[in-house]
Every structure is written in C-alpha cells, then in structure tokens.
Amino acid sequence: MEPVLPSRGRKGDAVARILTAATAVFSEAGFGGTRVDEIARRAGVNKATIYYHIGGKETLYGEVIRSVIGNVAEKILAGVKEDQPPEEKMKTYIRSIIMTIENNPRMAPIMMRELASGGAHFPPVVGRDIARIIGTLTDILEEGVKKGIFISTVPFILHMMVIGSLMFYRASAPVRAKLEWIPEVVKQLSAGINEEVAGEIEKLILRAISR
C-alpha cells in the first residue's frame, strides 16, 4: 500500500499559502483583530478553501502558533556542544535565540500577544520546549559556577532577561521609527538585531553573570 500522493495541487500549494497569509495577519492584528476573509484574500484563495483544508479560525490559529513557536528548543539548543566551555555555550544560547527571532520576524509579535493573553493557545510542545531550554540553561550556569567563572543566579529570570530584551528590542522597531520626540540616536538604531546590537546584548548578559 503505497502512500497517497498529495501532489495533486495545481497552482501551488494552497495550504502553504494559507498558513503564510494567516501567520502574517495574526501577527499584525492578533486573534481577535483577524478576519478570516482577510487571510483568504491575502492567500489568493476562497474562504471556503481554508475551512476545507484546515478548519475554523481557532484551528488555523493553533497551526500558526505551532509553526511559529513550536519546536524552537531544537533550533536554540542545536548549537550548544558538550565540549564547549560554559562561556561559549552561553554565547551560543544567546546567539541562537537571536537567530531564531531574526529568521522569524512574525515570532516576536505573536509570542508577545500570546503571553499577554496568558498563553491561551500554547500547544503542549511549548511547555516542553521551555522546560528543555531552562534545563539546558541551568546546566550551563551550574557548570560555570562549578568552574568559578559564573555567579549563581536564577536561570528562569536570566532566560526572561534574554528573551525579553531581544523581543522588546525587535518589537519596538516600528514604534521607534514612528513616534515623534524619540531621540535621534534611538531612531538610528537598526530595526533588526544586527551584529552591533547582538554583540552589545551578549556582552551585557555575560557581564551580568560573570565573576
């Protein structure tokens, strides 16, 4: 019994286009502000096609959440090699989070809104991901403490510090660009997390925990 070929799609995969459009609209307007018709319009697809392939608005949102903040632990922890010194592991952890956020510009707004609503739509995998990341961070810190190069601190607070700094920096870009009265120096900061910003945050975090 060979698997059924799903490649029956004619003009490009509708499901992929729907998910892309949905990710964009949800990240811009939030769940409540999103209109299914708008997603259909941007995907170039009839609204009924969304219901045919995926399901209702809620299901669609769940899929978007899963694709955007599901299985992030894998990506973030992939680079942390066992034979590195803790300081290097720490740098890798920070840089991996930066890469994840930069490769996924839709992630910051979605994550922030989800957090604001108490993670009402977080799939189970998110909990496990957080657990894995905190676990690894705890190991790195412990190893550093044992080797006398890190101070002892609360891993979760440090994690919130890294994630929070980066997401707030990233998400504040449109505000920085738009608002009057903002100092010129601030306006000139890059929208994305470029090497200068990344290096600065990495430096500050490492200084915070280094002996």
Next chain:
Amino acid sequence: MEPVLPSRGRKGDAVARILTAATAVFSEAGFGGTRVDEIARRAGVNKATIYYHIGGKETLYGEVIRSVIGNVAEKILAGVKEDQPPEEKMKTYIRSIIMTIENNPRMAPIMMRELASGGAHFPPVVGRDIARIIGTLTDILEEGVKKGIFISTVPFILHMMVIGSLMFYRASAPVRAKLEWIPEVVKQLSAGINEEVAGEIEKLILRAISR
C-alpha cells in the same frame, strides 16, 4: 457570566467605572477581542452611557492607553534625586519601573500588545515619556562612566533589557502556572515581582554595567 449589580451610588463615577472595566477587558482580550457590551456589563452601565460620556470603542481604547501608559515618565523618574551617586540613581530607576509595573497589573499585557501592533494607538505623550526616560538613563550612564564605575553602553538597549525582563517575567506568570512540563522550580516563582525577583534583576543589571 455572573450578573453585575447596578451599584447605583453616585452618577459621577460612571465614567470611572467605565474606564476601570474597559482597562480590564482590553488588557484581557486586546482591542479586537473586546466587546463594548462586555465593558458596559462589567461597569454596570448601559452601553449607550459609554457612547454618551466617552465615545466609540477606539476613543475608549485611547483613553485606556493614555491612563495606563501615559505620563509614566513622571512616576519613574520622580525618585531619581540629583545628589545620589549614579549607582543609586540606577537602582532607583529600576525599582521605580518595578513599582510602576506592580502597581498596574494591567500595564504589562496592554503594553506588550501595543508593541506587538507597532504602537498603533500610542498617544503623543508616550513618545515624550520614552524620550525623557532614555534621556535620564543616558545621563545616569554618562555620569557613571565619567566617575569610572560604569562601562559605556547603549542606553536604549539597556532600557529594553530592564523593561523587557520585567514585563516578560510579569506576563509569563499565568503561563508558568498553567503549562505542564514546566520545571517545578519555575512554577514556584511568585507571580508578581517580589523582593527576591526584584533584587535579582537589579543585581544582574548593575553587574552588567558596572566596571
């Protein structure tokens, strides 16, 4: 949905009740997810009363934003006295932000959602507030650098670090409590920013910038 008693005391506080209810609903559900009828129900007021006193949903939201994140600079910078050493000023700045967030539990979700949507509803005063805060922070840092106790860094990034850490910590409380798989140690952290957490963040930030 339990019925809300009319609480027909004095009529003057209708506006206050409306604003309180609106702040709650907007912070829980976001702009798109908020129903004006729900605000009216919680305020114990007929919907038309909202339109009579304040105006439409958009105007009401604007008022909420203004009351929640308008004129925060005053509160945050009030304690920073000119005759303190820069390290003390820095501590005051951090503690003031913590107090502001803790005294307004609705602030974190609203702020995060606003940031997620590019600050579409930020009133002009927010820009000026940010400018004032960044300005003062820049002064504190410069003074510290001059006295040889702080390293040179980008004030805005540091500000994002403080705000981001605190807001993420605060906003993640419901998620921490709810999700499975989250380490027990993390679950036991207090929902609010208590003295232990505040002290830890203050310590980390000061370590990050101290020579």
Next chain:
DNA sequence: ATGATAACTAACCGGTTAGTTAAACCGTTT
C-alpha cells in the same frame, strides 16, 4: 472516454457587534 474523487468557488446564512435613537429619569431652577 467515463466515473470517482479531491480541490476549489460563489453565494448565502444567521448570530454577533458597534453604534443610534427616542423616551424616561431625576435633581435643580424658576
């Protein structure tokens, strides 16, 4: 070709929601 099936669409449906209206309410003034 032909029938079966998957993919897609235009048009529609009914509950919901922001916003309106006209009348009622009530303390104050005359």
Next chain:
DNA sequence: AAACGGTTTAACTAACCGGTTAGTTATCAT
C-alpha cells in the same frame, strides 16, 4: 409644580463576520 437639562436606559438597526452549502473544475484510475 412645572419647566429644564444633564444623564441613563431599553430597544433598535445596519454592517460585519465566522462558518456553510450547493455546485463547479481539475486530476487520476480504469
């Protein structure tokens, strides 16, 4: 006590929006 005006309300409406349906088109196996 009647007129008055700011305030509140029940009832209403028009538009919106998530979801459905009936029907069409494309693809494939035989």
